[in-house]
Amino acid sequence: MSDQQIIITVSGVDKVGIVAKVSAVLAEYEVNIEDIKQTLMQGHFVMFMLGNIEKSKFSFKEIKEALIQIGEELGMEIWVQRKEIFDNMHNI
Numbered sequence: 001m002s003d004q005q006i007i008i009t010v011s012g013v014d015k016v017g018i019v020a021k022v023s024a025v026l027a028e029y030e031v032n033i034e035d036i037k038q039t040l041m042q043g044h045f046v047m048f049m050l051g052n053i054e055k056s057k058f059s060f061k062e063i064k065e066a067l068i069q070i071g072e073e074l075g076m077e078i079w080v081q082r083k084e085i086f087d088n089m090h091n092i
Contacts, residue, residue: 004054005034005083008067012076014045022049022078025070029063030056045076050083 010022019038026033031051038047053063064080071078 003082003084004052006031006051006053006060006063007079007081007083008047008049008051009079010045010047010049010071010076011078012045012071012074014040014043015074018045018074018076019047021070021074022047022067025066026051026063029058029066031063 008022008026010018012018019036023033026049031053032055033049034052035050036047037049038045040046053060056063060082067078067080
């Protein structure tokens with residue numbers, strides 16, 4: 001199942017609309033949000049999302065590029081990884 005899951009990390013200065021805009025891109029690209037965690041550390045916004053791309057007609061690459069684009073528009077850093085790669089990196 002983790003081959004269809006992606007981890008999205010969003011980081012930057014807090015502002016209105018971050019969650020809404022990132023979620024809108026995920027909805028547009030037919031990515032199901034399975035889990036979401038966010039926190040604010042001294043004005044710095046950090047969010048982790050677990051998404052499932054199994055039912056999306058878009059490729060991982062297309063989804064990743066769209067998320068990176070919205071990150072640039074928001075002035076935020078957005079990283080997108082396949083969950084299986086993320087898990088393997090943290091098992092080493």
